[in-house]
Amino acid sequence: MRIRSMIGLWLGRATKFALKISGRSGTSLPGLVAGKVAPHLLQDLMAQLTEGVIVTGTNGKTTTTALLYAFLSEEESWLTNRGGANLHQGLLATMMSTSTLSGKLRIRKAVLEVDEATLPKITAFYHPSVILVTNVLRDQLDRYGEVDETLHLLKEGTEYPGTSLITNGDDPLAMSLGISRSELTYYYGFTQVPEVTSARADVRDGAFCLLCGEELIYDYFIYGQVGAYHCPNGHFQRPVPDFGGKYDGATKQLLVEESVSKDNQVYAIASPVKGIFNQYNLLAAISAARILGKSPATIRKGIVNYEAPTGRFQVFVGTPLRTLALVKNPTGANSVLRAMEEDAGEKVLCFAINDDDADGRDVSWLWDINIEEFLPRSFCETWICTGTRGLDMALRLAYAGVDRSKINVLDKLSQLVEETSGYVLPVYILSTYTALHPLSELLRKGVTNG
Amino acid sequence: MARTLRLVHLFPELLNLYADQGNLSVLSTRAKQRGIEVKILPVKLGTKLDFDQADLVLLGGGSDREQAIVGKELLAYRQDLLSAIDLGLPILAVCGGYQLLGEFYELPSGEKVPGLHLIDMTTHAGKNRLIGNIAIEWNTNAQGAVRTLVGFENHGGRTMHDYPPLGKVVKGFGNNGTDQKEGVQYKGIVGTYIHGPLLPKNPHLADHLIRNALRYRGYSDDLGDLDDRLEWEAHHSILNRMQIG
Numbered sequence: 001m002r003i004r005s006m007i008g009l010w011l012g013r014a015t016k017f018a019l020k021i022s023g024r025s026g027t028s029l030p031g032l033v034a035g036k037v038a039p040h041l042l043q044d045l046m047a048q049l050t051e052g053v054i055v056t057g058t059n060g061k062t063t064t065t066a067l068l069y070a071f072l073s074e075e076e077s078w079l080t081n082r083g084g085a086n087l088h089q090g091l092l093a094t095m096m097s098t099s100t101l102s103g104k105l106r107i108r109k110a111v112l113e114v115d116e117a118t119l120p121k122i123t124a125f126y127h128p129s130v131i132l133v134t135n136v137l138r139d140q141l142d143r144y145g146e147v148d149e150t151l152h153l154l155k156e157g158t159e160y161p162g163t164s165l166i167t168n169g170d171d172p173l174a175m176s177l178g179i180s181r182s183e184l185t186y187y188y189g190f191t192q193v194p195e196v197t198s199a200r201a202d203v204r205d206g207a208f209c210l211l212c213g214e215e216l217i218y219d220y221f222i223y224g225q226v227g228a229y230h231c232p233n234g235h236f237q238r239p240v241p242d243f244g245g246k247y248d249g250a251t252k253q254l255l256v257e258e259s260v261s262k263d264n265q266v267y268a269i270a271s272p273v274k275g276i277f278n279q280y281n282l283l284a285a286i287s288a289a290r291i292l293g294k295s296p297a298t299i300r301k302g303i304v305n306y307e308a309p310t311g312r313f314q315v316f317v318g319t320p321l322r323t324l325a326l327v328k329n330p331t332g333a334n335s336v337l338r339a340m341e342e343d344a345g346e347k348v349l350c351f352a353i354n355d356d357d358a359d360g361r362d363v364s365w366l367w368d369i370n371i372e373e374f375l376p377r378s379f380c381e382t383w384i385c386t387g388t389r390g391l392d393m394a395l396r397l398a399y400a401g402v403d404r405s406k407i408n409v410l411d412k413l414s415q416l417v418e419e420t421s422g423y424v425l426p427v428y429i430l431s432t433y434t435a436l437h438p439l440s441e442l443l444r445k446g447v448t449n450g
Numbered sequence: 451m452a453r454t455l456r457l458v459h460l461f462p463e464l465l466n467l468y469a470d471q472g473n474l475s476v477l478s479t480r481a482k483q484r485g486i487e488v489k490i491l492p493v494k495l496g497t498k499l500d501f502d503q504a505d506l507v508l509l510g511g512g513s514d515r516e517q518a519i520v521g522k523e524l525l526a527y528r529q530d531l532l533s534a535i536d537l538g539l540p541i542l543a544v545c546g547g548y549q550l551l552g553e554f555y556e557l558p559s560g561e562k563v564p565g566l567h568l569i570d571m572t573t574h575a576g577k578n579r580l581i582g583n584i585a586i587e588w589n590t591n592a593q594g595a596v597r598t599l600v601g602f603e604n605h606g607g608r609t610m611h612d613y614p615p616l617g618k619v620v621k622g623f624g625n626n627g628t629d630q631k632e633g634v635q636y637k638g639i640v641g642t643y644i645h646g647p648l649l650p651k652n653p654h655l656a657d658h659l660i661r662n663a664l665r666y667r668g669y670s671d672d673l674g675d676l677d678d679r680l681e682w683e684a685h686h687s688i689l690n691r692m693q694i695g
Contacts, residue, residue, distance in 0.1 A: 148513070207463070213519075215463070215495075361582065362602045367472030367647055388691075391684035395650045398680055399475045407680075 001044045001103040008038020009103055012096050031089030043125040045095040045105060053111040053288060056119050057134030059332045060281040063312045064134055065113040067285035071294055072111055074302035079110040083309060086115040116150050119157035130164045132288045136173035137224055137331045147173060166287050169239045171226045176210050188287045189241035193222050211235040223277055224331035243287040247279045254282055267296040272306050274313050275339025311436040316443045320423045324440060327430045330368035337374040340428055348423050350384040351393045352413055352431040352439055359432040363389045371400035384419060386410040387435050413438055417446035453669045454487040458504040461520050462492045468545055470510030472647030476656050484673050499527050501534040506663040511545030518563050521550055528566055535568060540638040540662040544648060545605060548641035549573045555607055569636055571611035579606045584622025584644055585694050586632045589614055592658050599652050600688040601644035616642050621692050638662055653681040
């Protein structure tokens with residue numbers, strides 16, 4: 001290890017210690033300090049990995065990483081950046097947490113969630129064994145930047161030999177990453193879905209052939225631009241998946257059919273997650289575990305260890321039962337709403353919408369959430385809106401046809417727990433990024449006190 | 451007499467970058483609540499356009515690539531559009547759609563993409579993007595207590611023209627960040643960089659557009675009052691956050 005990296009490591013450690021004795025922890029400061037002093041520290045640490053898996057894509061990174069970590073850590077120790085610290089300093093903090101003072105990694109296998117824009121910066125010095133891509137969707141943070149730019153970054157981060165790419169075959173944009181690769185490319189996709197949603201008018205970004213620009217023809221949509229597609233000029237089509245999934249909503253079983261090797265296996269896994277987008281995350285994680293040589297039996301054992309990360313359909317047990325779900329773009333929000341439709345009972349629905357930098361300052365995306373189609377299936381008696389942009393959300397609901405007398409706007413996030421505590425109906429809280437952790441804290445306390 | 455309005459939404463599959471269907475939803479809901487029958491006509495690329503069948507046209511924003519496709523498609527209808535504009539056809543053009551009304555808009559690469567040249571207006575590429583909340587003082591004779599328009603802007607282009615603007619910038623950047631002008635108002639055209647979307651928090655502007663469309667069609671432009679408490683609360687909360695008023 002370079003001297004400079006060693007100094008960076010010590011300074012990072014010292015920062016962490018100083019924060020700890022002053023009663024503060026969990027910040028990204030140690031990673032930031034170490035990274036500033038020693039730009040090559042992350043490289044020097046990652047170079048010691050004997051096995052590395054990177055999970056990237058627009059939506060589902062955190063859940064997929066947590067699922068995969070549960071499978072992989074069943075038999076041996078793996079490192080992971082739990083909780084979505086997926087930029088350079090977050091990755092560095094994760095690696096430093098397990099290194100000795102002389103800079104040796106104690107755990108030499110890692111499954112890491114990496115932000116799409118950070119990916120090419122990492123792969124410039126480190127090639128993982130496996131890269132897993134969840135999907136490529138429009139995010140509210142970079143609306144003008146377009147998905148074209150994201151796709152370019154992902155291409156740069158995946159186009160080199162020796163790494164297995166596992167990508168979503170049902171998403172034309174994620175799938176396109178595999179086109180120019182000749183080997184070690186695997187697709188996962190659903191061969192049967194509980195509800196085929198051909199008529200849904202969601203925002204779609206990949207609905208055009210990347211080669212000729214013609215609008216893709218779909219046999220069906222599953223969510224967003226994800227579905228069964230082909231280019232009318234024959235350039236482009238949904239591949240037959242190497243890992244095909246069939247999800248049975250009644251038994252909550254995911255059946256996986258492999259067509260990747262000679263002894264193609266078929267096995268069922270009990271799904272611990274809700275909603276079709278999460279079944280995609282599960283299928284993705286299973287595919288990666290299989291490529292890494294884990295047996296279906298190990299996956300079944302490991303899945304018991306899975307814990308929903310903060311705000312990823314995180315359930316707070318109590319009366320009422322409250323569920324917290326992160327929403328950060330229309331496709332993600334639509335997927336969460338669709339998962340809520342599985343609960344056909346009456347409910348209370350809350351939106352906590354902030355507009356800080358990490359949420360996206362432009363809240364136009366709220367109008368791309370398909371409330372109109374959700375409404376007749378919502379069974380929702382009360383709608384609560386809060387956050388710095390709670391009023392924007394309230395207007396969105398009103399123009400979607402929600403009765404204005406059923407919409408309640410709260411000035412402060414902190415009022416949400418008290419406001420919902422009188423209900424016995426289940427309460428769902430959809431929250432943007434910066435409201436998520438405060439809400440999670442409030443809910444944890446609220447539940448304990450109640 | 452029962453009144454009917456036909457709202458033509460141009461190329462929603464391409465021009466939907468800033469939730470432009472939010473504007474459509476506001477126009478149609480507010481018209482319907484006044485007993486006006488509304489027909490929404492989404493026009494997809496490749497469909498023949500007939501502006502005689504339109505009482506109000508919406509042109510939204512897309513990515514540079516998508517806007518170029520739309521510009522090419524619409525160029526064939528330039529004469530039809532010019533005649534319709536002369537007759538007072540109301541058009542709401544937002545962001546990319548606004549730029550498309552002019553002679554050209556310049557991409558960050560320096561390439562000049564021809565616009566429809568419906569009005570004498572040009573858009574040059576700026577160094578940085580102009581991003582953030584914006585409030586303007588609406589340039590209007592419309593009755594009503596509120597004179598401000600609020601929303602969000604996010605554009606790299608610097609637009610210049612000599613027509614009356616939609617309003618004067620109170621806080622934010624507007625057309626180019628220098629001359630205090632935001633948007634354009636010319637005959638029935640309302641062009642603007644303001645999205646968010648534009649109309650939900652600006653119900654007075656929404657009603658102004660509906661009245662224009664009614665008059666264009668030869669109807670009475672009477673509109674009854676609606677319960678807009680939520681709209682004004684949202685409008686004023688932006689003004690408060692921007693420390694205006």
